[in-house]
Amino acid sequence: MAGIxxxxxxxxxxxxxxxxxxxxxxLWVRVLFMTIAFVFVAFFLVLPLSAxxxxxxxxGLRVYLASFNDPDALSAIKLTLLTALCAVPxxxxxxxxxxxxxxxxxxxxxxxxxxxxxxxxxxxxVISGLIYVLVFxxxxxxxxxxxxxxxxxxxxxxxxxxxxxxxxxxxxxLATMFVTFPFVARELIPLxxxxxxxxxxxxxxxxxxxxxxxxxxxxxxxKWGLFYGVILCNARAMGEFGAVSVVSxxxxxxxxxxxLHIEILYNEYNFVAAFAVSSLLALLALVTLVLxxxxxxxxARTRKDAASA
Amino acid sequence: xxxxxxxxxxxxxxxxxLAGVDLNVERGKLVALLGPSGSGKTTLLRIIAGLExxxxxxxxxxxxxxxxxxxxxxxxxxxxxxxxxxLFRHMTVFENIAFGLRVRKRRDRPSRSEIADRVNxxxxxxxxxSHGSRYPHQLSGGQRQRIALARALAVEPKVLLxxxxxxxxxxxxxxxxxxxxxxxxDEINLTTVFVTHDQExxxxxxxxxxxxxxxxxxxxxxxxxIYDRPASPFVYQFIGNVxxxxxxxxxQAGAHAANPGTLHADGxxxxxxxxxxxxxxxxxxxxxxxxxxxxxAAGPAARLTLEQVQNRETVEVETSRxxxxxxxxxVGDLVNLRLRQAHSFDDDYAI
Amino acid sequence: xxxxRQRSVLxxxxxxxxxxxxxxxxxxxxxxxxxxxxxxEMSWGDFVQAVASPRVxxxxxxxxxxxxxxxxVNAFFGFIVAWVLVRYSFPGRKIVDALVxxxxxxxxxxxxIALTAIYAKNGWVGQWAEPMWSGFLAWLTGVMPxxxxxxxxxxxxxFDRPGVFIxxxxxGLPFVVRTLQPVLEELEPELEEAxxxxxxxxxxxxxxxxxPELLPPLITGFALAFARAVGEYGSVVFIAGxxxxxxEITPLLIITKLEQYDVRGATAIAVVMLVxxxxxxxxxxxxxxxxxxxxxx
Numbered sequence: 001m002a003g004i005x006x007x008x009x010x011x012x013x014x015x016x017x018x019x020x021x022x023x024x025x026x027l028w029v030r031v032l033f034m035t036i037a038f039v040f041v042a043f044f045l046v047l048p049l050s051a052x053x054x055x056x057x058x059x060g061l062r063v064y065l066a067s068f069n070d071p072d073a074l075s076a077i078k079l080t081l082l083t084a085l086c087a088v089p090x091x092x093x094x095x096x097x098x099x100x101x102x103x104x105x106x107x108x109x110x111x112x113x114x115x116x117x118x119x120x121x122x123x124x125x126v127i128s129g130l131i132y133v134l135v136f137x138x139x140x141x142x143x144x145x146x147x148x149x150x151x152x153x154x155x156x157x158x159x160x161x162x163x164x165x166x167x168x169x170x171x172x173x174l175a176t177m178f179v180t181f182p183f184v185a186r187e188l189i190p191l192x193x194x195x196x197x198x199x200x201x202x203x204x205x206x207x208x209x210x211x212x213x214x215x216x217x218x219x220x221x222x223k224w225g226l227f228y229g230v231i232l233c234n235a236r237a238m239g240e241f242g243a244v245s246v247v248s249x250x251x252x253x254x255x256x257x258x259x260l261h262i263e264i265l266y267n268e269y270n271f272v273a274a275f276a277v278s279s280l281l282a283l284l285a286l287v288t289l290v291l292x293x294x295x296x297x298x299x300a301r302t303r304k305d306a307a308s309a
Numbered sequence: 310x311x312x313x314x315x316x317x318x319x320x321x322x323x324x325x326x327l328a329g330v331d332l333n334v335e336r337g338k339l340v341a342l343l344g345p346s347g348s349g350k351t352t353l354l355r356i357i358a359g360l361e362x363x364x365x366x367x368x369x370x371x372x373x374x375x376x377x378x379x380x381x382x383x384x385x386x387x388x389x390x391x392x393x394x395x396l397f398r399h400m401t402v403f404e405n406i407a408f409g410l411r412v413r414k415r416r417d418r419p420s421r422s423e424i425a426d427r428v429n430x431x432x433x434x435x436x437x438x439s440h441g442s443r444y445p446h447q448l449s450g451g452q453r454q455r456i457a458l459a460r461a462l463a464v465e466p467k468v469l470l471x472x473x474x475x476x477x478x479x480x481x482x483x484x485x486x487x488x489x490x491x492x493x494x495d496e497i498n499l500t501t502v503f504v505t506h507d508q509e510x511x512x513x514x515x516x517x518x519x520x521x522x523x524x525x526x527x528x529x530x531x532x533x534x535i536y537d538r539p540a541s542p543f544v545y546q547f548i549g550n551v552x553x554x555x556x557x558x559x560x561q562a563g564a565h566a567a568n569p570g571t572l573h574a575d576g577x578x579x580x581x582x583x584x585x586x587x588x589x590x591x592x593x594x595x596x597x598x599x600x601x602x603x604x605x606a607a608g609p610a611a612r613l614t615l616e617q618v619q620n621r622e623t624v625e626v627e628t629s630r631x632x633x634x635x636x637x638x639x640v641g642d643l644v645n646l647r648l649r650q651a652h653s654f655d656d657d658y659a660i
Numbered sequence: 661x662x663x664x665r666q667r668s669v670l671x672x673x674x675x676x677x678x679x680x681x682x683x684x685x686x687x688x689x690x691x692x693x694x695x696x697x698x699x700x701e702m703s704w705g706d707f708v709q710a711v712a713s714p715r716v717x718x719x720x721x722x723x724x725x726x727x728x729x730x731x732x733v734n735a736f737f738g739f740i741v742a743w744v745l746v747r748y749s750f751p752g753r754k755i756v757d758a759l760v761x762x763x764x765x766x767x768x769x770x771x772x773i774a775l776t777a778i779y780a781k782n783g784w785v786g787q788w789a790e791p792m793w794s795g796f797l798a799w800l801t802g803v804m805p806x807x808x809x810x811x812x813x814x815x816x817x818x819f820d821r822p823g824v825f826i827x828x829x830x831x832g833l834p835f836v837v838r839t840l841q842p843v844l845e846e847l848e849p850e851l852e853e854a855x856x857x858x859x860x861x862x863x864x865x866x867x868x869x870x871x872p873e874l875l876p877p878l879i880t881g882f883a884l885a886f887a888r889a890v891g892e893y894g895s896v897v898f899i900a901g902x903x904x905x906x907x908e909i910t911p912l913l914i915i916t917k918l919e920q921y922d923v924r925g926a927t928a929i930a931v932v933m934l935v936x937x938x939x940x941x942x943x944x945x946x947x948x949x950x951x952x953x954x955x956x957x
Contacts, residue, residue, distance in 0.1 A: 025862060030748060037744040037756075040737045044830050045759050047784065048774040049766070054784075055777050094683045101676040105668055113680070115945065119688055122941040124891025125768075126911040127930045130918065131691035134698055134927060177687055198395035200670055201360050206409030206464055207383040210671035216412070220399040232764070239767025241894035246915060259769040259894070266773050266898065275777075278770040285765035292765075293758040302446070362667050382669060 052282045056275035067276035072253045076261035076277070079169065083244075083257060084237040087176040091233055092226070095184025100218075103192035104200070114189065120181040128178045129246025136165040136174075167249030172257065175243040180233045187229030191222055228295045235288040239281055310467040310500055311336045312357060316368035319352050319361070326352040327363070328524040334502055334517075336373075339494045341511035342504045344521035345547070350504045351472055353521070357502065358382055358389045358470050372467065385468075388461030392473040394453045396445040402456050403428055403441035409464035431459040434493075451482040462497075471503035475510065483507075487514050508548050512536065520544050542654050545579045552585070552624050554578045554597075554617075554651075579652045582627035586647040587613065587636060596645030599624060601638050606630065613638070615646065692934070699931045702924055710928035715904055716913060723910040726821065727889035730828035735882040738836025739874070745837070746844040760838070763831045768894025775827055776899040780818040793817050811906075819901035824909065827895040832885030839881035840874060847873060876951030880944060887940040891933065 025033075057064050067073065101107075102114060120128065165171045199221065203213040219226075241259040248255045256264065258277055265274035312334040319327040327349045334340050342350040355361040357370060359382035369378045377385050396405050406428045410419055419427065432438050435455035445453055454474060461469060474490070475483040491514040494501055505511050511518045512532040520527040520535065520543075528540040539545040546553075555577060590598060599615040602623075611633040613626040624646060638644070699707065710716070745757050763771065779786045793816065800809045814820030847870065855865040893911040901907045908916075910933060917926035 025866075033740050033744050034748060034750065036737065037741045040741060041756055041759065043785070044833055045762050047778050048771060048830065049759075049762060051774040051778050051784065052770060055774075090683075094680065097676040097683075098680040101673055101680055104670050105673050105677075107673075107677070113684075116684060116688070118941070119692070122887065122937045123692070124893065124911050124930075124933055124937070126893045126914050127695070127891070127934060130914060130926060130930050131695050133918065133923065134694040135691050137923070174687070178691070181687060197670060198391050198393060199397055201382075202389065202391060202395040202397070202460075203408070203412075204382045204669060205358060205360065205385075205387060205389040206412065206460070208408070208412040209383070212412045214672070216408070217397055220397075235765045239765075239770070241767060241769040242911065245893075246918065259767050262769050262773065263898075271777075274773060278767075278773060281767045281770050285762065285767070285770075288765045289758045289761055292761065293754065360669050362669070365667075 049282060049286075052275055052278050055271060056279040058275075059272050063272055064276050064279075067273040070273070072256065073261060073273070073277060075253045076256045076258045077280070079172070079256065080238050080258040082169070083173050083176050084234055086173045087180055087237045088230060088234050090177055091180055092184050092230060094181070095186075095188050095229060096226070098185040099188035099192050099222075102189050104197055117182050117185050120178050123178075125179060125240065125242025126246060128243040129175050132171055132175050132178070132247050133166055136171060166247055167251070168255060171247035172244050172255065175247045176237050176240050179240050179243050180237045183233035183236065184226065184229035187225050187232070188222055191225040192218075195221055224295050224299055228292065231288050231291050235285060238284060310373040312468060312500065312502070313371040313374075314353070314357060314368065315371075317353065317356055317363045317370070318367035319349075319356065319363050325524045327356070329368070330521075330524070330526055332519065332526065332529075334500060336500055337498050338500060338516045339491065339514065340502045340517045340519060341515035342502060342519050342521060343508060343511040343547075344506065344527075346506055348521040349524040350506075350521045354470050354472055354502060354504050357468075358387050359385050360389070386464070386466050388458075388464065388466035388469045390454070390457045390461050390469070390471040390474055392476050394445070394457045394477075396453055396457055396460070398445050401442050401444055402432070402437070402448070405445070405456060406431055406460045406463050408460065427463060428459075431463055434462075435459045449482075450478045451486055454478065454486065467500070469499050469501040471501070473504050473506070475507075476505070483510070490514060512548070520547065522547070539579075539652065542577075542579065545652065550582050550625060550627075552580045552582060554580060554624070555620065555622075577653065578648075579654075580648050581650070582612070582625045583610075584648060584650040585624065585626045586649055587626055587628060587632070587638075588645045588647060589636065590643040590645050594645055596647045597624075599644055599646050601640050601642045601644060604633070604638060604640060606633065615644065618643070695927055695930050695934060698924065698927045702928060706924070707928050710925040711932050715908070716910070716929060718905045719908050719910040719913045722821070722824065722907065723890055726824045726909075727828055727832075727886050730825055730832055730889050731882050731886035733829055734832045734836050734885045735878060738833065738881060738885075739840060739878060742837045742840035742844055746841060760834050763833050768831065768892070769898075771830060772827065772895040772898035775830060775895065776818055776823070779823060779826060779899065781816070783818070786818060789817055793822065814907065818899055819907075821900075821907050823899035823901065824896055824907060827899050828889040828892060831892050831895055832889050835885040835888065836878065836881035839877040839884065843874060843877045876947065880947050880951060883940060883944045883947065887937055887944070890940075891937060 056067075098113075098117060102110060165174070199217050200213055203217045208216065238257075239259060240257075241263075244257055245260060245263070248257070248260055250256060250260060250264070252264065258281055262274050262277050262281075265271075265277065312332070314330065314332040317327050317330045317332075319325075330349070330353060332353065342354060344350045352361065356363050359377070359380060363370075363378075369376055371377065372385065382389075397408065400408065407424050410424045410427065413419075428441070429438070432441055435458060437452060437455060437459075440448065440452065440456075445456070448456065454477075458471075458474075475486055478486065487510055490503075494514075503515075512535070515532060517529060518532055518535050519529050522543050528535060528544050530538075530540075535544065536548055539548060545551050588594070588596060598618040600618060601613060602616050603614040605612040605614075609630075610627050611630050613628065613633075615624045615626060616622070617624060626646065636644075702710070741756075741760065745753060745760075776783075778784050779789065781787065781790050797809050797813065797815070800807075800813075814822050817823060817826070851869055851873075852865055855869045856862075860868065891911060893909070893915075896909055897912055900909065900912075902912060910929060914926045914929050914933075917923075917929070
């Protein structure tokens with residue numbers, strides 16, 4: 001579901017809401033529009049968010065805090081952090097590489113490559129998990145070699161390493177990498193295209209080497225876009241449910257991420273604990289939104305500076 | 310350092326940007342590459358700088374006799390100034406200028422204090438001493454352009470290349486800055502090539518003007534040569550104003566064209582507006598009969614728009630206001646036009 | 661992918677493209693191809709059996725039908741929210757603006773249980789909405805007794821079809837707002853002023869000048885919300901009740917098949933959904949290209 005993540009370059013921050021204009025809708029239309037918008041936002045956004053914290057604290061702060069004093073919850077938190085720690089840097093490196101070749105060079109197949117990068121957004125999370133089961137699962141392509149040991153080379157190797165992918169941590173990381181694949185690249189490609197290559201050329205004429213150019217000129221210029229992509233990528237990586245659900249195997253204390261742990265708690269009618277863990281993820285979402293707004297605000301400001309000079 | 314480019318060609322897909330161009334720039338000269346947009350002038354400049362490669366096997370670039378065709382941009386010792394400045398937006402002015410020194414390998418890198426000295430000297434040279442700690446977006450367009458120049462000079466280039474250096478500035482700043490560039494060039498005496506599409510700019514400050522059109526060089530010469538002796542119809546039309554008259558008109562005018570020997574039956578003759586003399590119409594007198602249509606007398610010189618009686622084509626004439634007053638012309642008057650100097654080109658008929 | 665390009669002075673083309681294509685192939689293309697290859701191994705009869713059994717067809721009807729409804733509702737309300745955010749200034753506008761992205765940022769499982777808690781019979785909204793829903797159904801039955809409204813619309817809100825609708829509306833909410841917003845911001849006030857100076861009244865200006873400009877992004881946002889809703893899983897499963905043939909969405913059916921070790925059946929359904937979303941993606945791309953060209957004038 002392309003196009004949404006990359007609001008940074010498209011958004012001009014030119015909120016015209018404040019400028020007084022003679023021509024505007026009549027008062028009753030404005031009041032009606034505002035009312036509808038507020039009611040809609042209240043029911044679909046504010047209420048669910050408040051519900052998370054309300055339900056978590058329903059039985060008081062002590063019960064809320066006690067929910068985290070559970071080894072399974074802690075291990076879920078750890079696994080979620082570990083997953084994000086693997087998936088986000090991988091997609092970060094990928095995003096930089098992809099945007100570099102797409103934004104700075106012309107080559108045949110560029111449009112196709114750009115479309116393919118967006119592909120994971122169009123795939124249902126459940127299917128994102130399923131395809132990894134097809135590759136690594138017991139009935140999958142590589143599955144028979146994993147642990148079965150009947151492949152002349154790989155089987156032996158996998159056996160010795162005792163590698164499990166599906167229903168284990170590697171599968172969770174892979175599925176998460178898939179669903180968060182486009183975030184950083186989508187943010188950087190339009191940004192780098194808009195910035196052009198003149199500063200890089202200038203660095204080269206001044207004698208900079210390729211890496212010096214990258215570290216001193218390119219990277220500082222894209223750092224906000226990069227950060228923006230990373231926080232969105234991270235929010236999704238920590239919160240992914242469907243894809244991870246398919247590949248995890250739901251082994252308590254071992255292969256449960258936070259969202260999966262929430263599901264188990266909820267299905268066991270342990271609502272306070274479920275909402276307590278949820279509240280952590282909701283906080284993460286709030287922090288993400290705040291950071292995102294701050295970056296957009298910062299971006300709009302530097303744009304305005306650049307334009308007014 | 311002199312620059313020689315031989316037989317440079319550059320194609321982008323099916324589009325030809327340069328078709329076998331040769332260029333010689335003498336040491337210490339200020340050279341303008343002048344031409345309409347799409348004529349290949351920026352491509353030529355970027356190839357000289359090493360920012361673009363000429364078509365494989367097409368030609369060579371020599372700096373002071375030394376082949377630099379395969380040298381990367383950073384090794385060519387060129388200073389390049391970009392049209393839109395390309396200042397590093399996240400660095401201060403000081404850091405921008407120091408960049409080229411700071412990226413050097415440790416053994417070639419000047420010490421911290423030497424770098425600071427050099428940057429401050431350059432800031433003084435471009436008259437922006439107090440702006441070192443500002444960021445590019447806090448500067449005006451003209452200031453940014455000067456910082457871009459200082460940054461290019463910091464690495465002590467042997468050649469200075471400027472791509473439409475004043476293109477993004479408003480008219481007044483443009484004028485100031487180009488005079489400043491000329492003075493500046495006389496002070497530091499660095500071989501300099503700049504690209505422009507503004508003929509006034511090129512004619513005013515360059516030692517040598519190179520006129521480009523359609524991926525080729527049309528003419529190379531001093532500003533005066535270019536203006537007085539255009540080598541082709543294109544140059545004639547591109548530089549200054551010009552009237553294109555049919556050759557029959559010339560026969561009537563009894564003018565002394567610069568190379569009148571090779572006129573063809575329906576050839577064309579190029580005449581500058583100020584090379585046409587207006588005289589009162591007398592029957593039998595030599596000259597092109599024309600009717601005055603408009604008189605524009607505002608400005609230092611008067612401009613007349615006339616219509617030839619024979620073929621109803623328009624002619625522009627420039628004359629002093631004193632002459633205009635002595636002629637006492639009104640719209641609708643019949644006059645005779647005499648050409649003081651005119652050109653024609655044979656190669657128009659090469660088809 | 662054949663690579664023909666102008667030789668460039670900038671470094672790193674081979675390295676970055678090589679890495680991009682390799683990583684893309686390993687993480688995205690090869691696993692996706694697995695789904696198609698595994699399905700190609702099935703016989704046609706088996707395939708039809710897997711993707712067109714009554715239970716699967718019922719899940720398509722639910723998934724696509726409710727997604728369509730949710731996307732329509734989002735198109736309407738999203739338009740108003742975008743309009744209010746761009747055109748009106750009010751205290752807290754920045755907060756509402758940031759909050760619009762909540763469905764992107766909030767993990768779907770969290771959204772799922774939160775929505776369930778609110779709309780369940782004893783929830784904050786459910787306790788008064790549930791009786792209203794029953795009354796609404798009774799009224800419908802009175803008006804048109806021939807339709808089994810309870811079966812069609814769901815007898816209750818949570819753990820039934822309305823729950824699916826609520827979850828899919830939630831997760832599709834940002835799409836319409838975020839595609840409309842930049843276009844609305846770019847829309848010059850001069851356009852409206854010109855219309856007004858030519859004698860158009862406000863309604864004519866809105867319908868003939870502004871709305872046509874906003875139609876392409878509106879359709880794009882609608883399509884994006886729809887495509888997202890069809891594949892959604894996490895926020896729906898908690899609130900849907902998940903009754904086979906009634907409130908079971910297609911992604912859930914894939915998981916059910918997997919849990920029954922029917923990998924082939926699951927894969928076949930997945931392929932149908934993949935093809936549908938690729939067609940949608942293609943249409944959305946066309947739409948965006950068209951609207952960009954339209955917008956350039």
